[in-house]
Structure formats: structure tokens, C-alpha cells
Amino acid sequence: MLSVKSLESGYGKLRVLKGISMQIDPGEIVTIIGANGAGKTTLLNTISGIIKATSGEIEFNRTKISNFPAEKIVKLGCSLVPEGRQIFNTLTVKENLLIGSHTIKNSQIVKSELNNIYNLFPVLKDRINQLGGTLSGGEQQMLAIGRSLMSKPKLIMLDEPSTGLAPLIIKNIFEIIIKLKEQGNTILLVEQNAKAALRIADRGYVIETGQIVLEDKADALLRNDEVQNAYLGKEYKK
Template sequence: MLLEAEDLHVRYGNVEALHGINLQVRQGEIVTILGANGAGKTTTLRTISGLLRPAQGEIRFESQPIHKLPAHRLVAMGIAQSPEGRRVFGTLTVRENLNLGAFSQTDAGKIAKTLQWIYELFPVLAQRHNQLAGTLSGGEQQMLAIGRALMANPRILLLDEPSLGLAPLLVKAIFQTLWEINEAGVTIVLVEQNARAALKLAHRGYVMEVGRIVLEDRADALLANPEVRNAYLGGE
């Protein structure tokens, strides 16, 4: 198992945000986490990536406990996150943002190869490599945020709402690229409000409600589940 969370409890002060969740991610999978706003999806990703500390429970990466390690150590181990809201550095260029993503890398040849791959995935970033990130469109900033995470050469990529605020055609393009990234060998954990698109892309999924996992199944089974369809797919 590549990644496991067991009996994970996370608190913000006296408020418990995660109530003992368990999840597993196998090498090569795309796993999606669905749920309404406030369900605990972002908290789950932030805890996996080391930005939050669990009050109880354990996270393991390749069977090694990682829940007490700082975020930069996890990046070096192969866990990278593209955060909700993109969080690009607006006063830096596209290329400078991408270079920051490679802070844990030391092999110049490998960095150059990864950069070329990202430019192939997102040609617009190559065209705008000297442009300030703050002047990019929302879709271009999302591509940059994903590219920056990929510069760390992650084994597992955590994505928080990559389609948020994007036009449908751009959402389709982003999800096609996520499929290509997975085909290249990167495992993906995807938090996404667009449940239909996420389940069509993913191999398996978890459904969260108020800090608990209430359903887990193959993605196609969740897509056909009447409860999921009524709650997240408009009952279609």
C-alpha cells in the first residue's frame, strides 16, 4: 500500500474536524474524495501533506509512519500538493514558480527533464514562462499550480479542487491532463466538487460527511449509487 491513514482525528482548537477516518491509496491509482463544503476533504489533504498534525491516528507512506514529519520532508519523500485556490506567487514569473517547486531536487538534469515534461503537458506555460503568474488567467494559474507540484517529482500528487471556477471546456482539458499524469506513473488523490468528472477519472472514491467517511467503493459503483447520484450528481 502506498499511502494509508488509520483512525485519523484532526482538531482545530476544541473543534474536531476529522472523526477517525481510514483511507488507503495504492500505487498507480487515482482516488477521489467527495463531499460537501465543510466535510473535511481539505483537512484530510493538509494532514497527509504535513501541514496539519493529527490529534490521534497514524499516516503511513510505504508502511513508514509520516504523520510527525514536517511538510518539506514529505515533499522530499515524494508527496506533493497542489492547494485549493492555486496559491501561485503572483509577483514571480511562471518559470520562477516552477523552479520553487523543485526546491527538494538536486539533480539539474532531472529538473530540466521534469520541466520539459510539464511544458509538454501544459504548452501555455512554456509560451508564458517569463510572464508574471499574477497576470495569468484562472485556468493558467491552475496549470501552473499543478506544474509546480510536479516539479518535486512526486510519487503521489494531492490535488485540492483543480476545477474550481474554471469553464467546462477547461475543466475537461485539466482532467485529460490529470489522466496523462497518472499514466506517467504518478498516483493521484483528488478532492473535487465536480463529482461526475472526478468519478469518471478515478479508480476508487470516498464520500465524506462532517468529518467522517460514509461510503467507499470503486468509482463506477459510486457513480451508479442512487445516494451519491441524488446528493452530488443532481439525481440524474
């Protein structure tokens, strides 16, 4: 579904991604774990066209999207749930969702998609006329996920959905991600909460200073000594 080949990108003169290669097959949950500043968010922003790649290739459903503008990539079915949720505070919940379907012009599809979201997140339905900024963190994260689902994506990229949320809410969000997978969605999940991410993922990549250092099945990564030491806090336990 998505394949990235020796991708390089960054901000100005700063090279953040130094040749990343990875791929995602349909129906998978793939997670990318790594420390702060490793380039996780930069990778997602480059795939979604917000940052331009300096070299390398991104292919989405056999279309080369490396030079596409962000809106065209969304239209193709590759949708990002940005880091820190980025809800539109001054728009109502309903408007936040509707703006997610900006690339869809058929109002019938938009309407049915809106109903799907309300079924998936009943909390949002209770608050359709409330301003986005007045929601709690967990609700905002649901709204952000709902908003990206409104574009009927084939691939959903989630950037640190657990940031700043209480453990109980995080559990909730991860259950939703599993549900999305069961509905046939493909998911790319970027997380600092490596343990939780690897538990629900099929495969995982470990990214360090802009390079993929490890890739394996998720349960294999969970058992991997290096990963345990670096990201899962095994040392600490001892």
C-alpha cells in the same frame, strides 16, 4: 502507497476529521467527494503535514509520516496542489516552477523536469517570463499542477482543481489528470464536482462531517442511489 488509519485532526479545539481511514494503491486515481465543510481540504492538509494530526496514523510507502514537517513529506514524494491554486503572483512562471523543485538539489534533474512540464503544458512554455499573477485561471491551475510535479512526486494530491474554471477548461484539466495517471502517477483527487471526478477515478470515498460514510469503485458510486441523490443532483433532475 498511502494508508490512513483512524486519523483525527482539526483547528484548535475544533475537531474536523473524526477518525478517517482510507488507502491508495500505486497507479490509482482515488477521489474523495463530499459537501462543503466535510473535511476534504483538512484531510489533504493533514496528510501533507501542514496541519498536525491529533491522533491516528498516516503511512506513505511504509514510512510513518504523521509527525513529519511538510517539507520532509514533499521530499518523500507526496505533493499537494493546494486549493485555490496558490500561485506565487510576483514570481514568473519559470520561477514558480523552479520553486516547486525546492527539495531537489541536483540541477540536472530540475532541468529535465522543467522540460517535462513544458512538454505537458506547452501554454506555460510560451509564458515563462510572465508573472504568475497575470495568468488566466486555467493556466494558473496548470502552473500549480506543474509546480507540484517539479518535486518528482510519487503521489499527487489535487485539492479542487476545477474551482472557478469554465467547463471547457475543467475538461482540459481532467484530461491532464488522466494523462498523469497514464504516465504512472498515483493521484488523490478531492472534488466538489463529484460527477466529473468519479468518471475519471478508479475508486472513491464519500466524506461527511469528518467521517468516511461510503467507499466503493468509482462506477459503482456513480450508480449508487444515495450518492446520486446527495452529490450528483438526481433529485433535481426529476
